[in-house]
Amino acid sequence: MSVKDERRIDVASPTLAAGDAQASPAAASSSLTERIIAALRTVHDPEIPVNIYDLGLIYRIAPKQQGLVEIDMTLTAPGCPVAGEMLKWVEAAVNGVEGVGTVDVSLVFDPPWDKSRMSEDVQLELGLI
Template identity: 60%
Template sequence: MDDIAVIGEGQDETAAAAPEAPVSSIPAEELERLTGDIVAALKTVYDPEIPADIYELGLIYKIDVDDDRNVAIEMTLTAPGCPVAGEMPGWVENAVGSVPGVGRVDVTMTFDPPWSQDRMSDEARVALDWY
């Protein structure tokens, strides 16, 4: 998903979006690999009611890797009353925590902005036949 913010410690999303701005003191190649591995881990977590992973559904709003390789993830659910609301953050924490090189993982839930089908990737839309 192109709108996911991956930012370094102490930087806001605007700074992360600027291509010339340093994202982190982690070498760019390592940060790119780490971010790819984190996204791959997120793609192993599925919403049990929708046969698509949470990353392609657009439930991940932000991934922040700090200089100590701790990861903060901001995410949402398809609806506030989702039956797995209490469990899914733990699933995300476990999946991302299993990535080699990742330190502590903190998952924060938010409903601002609320999730909508517009956040879904084309891959998820095709898989769900929601075009």
């Protein structure tokens, strides 16, 4: 399954992070991105018992030089009462990934989130398919 094609998430090709210097560039970028995604899966939407990655709230993951990671995310609804807190949860989770030094999380609303962004497993779990 291709994350970018099926989930419509922009996963930029990262520049090597400090901890990935011994690995090949392709393996290092894949490994760092996989670790970031695993960290994102530890953050759950408080109103829906699903992690934010599989819920489809993550729009872009872009590892950069010197351990910087840029993340664009959205909310299921613009008026989410924990919006500010959720950004901090994402930052804290990704900051714990080896090779990540700084996390810049941006809240975006274009395109608007809808249930088609959820993984099939989540849609099935929530009884939507």
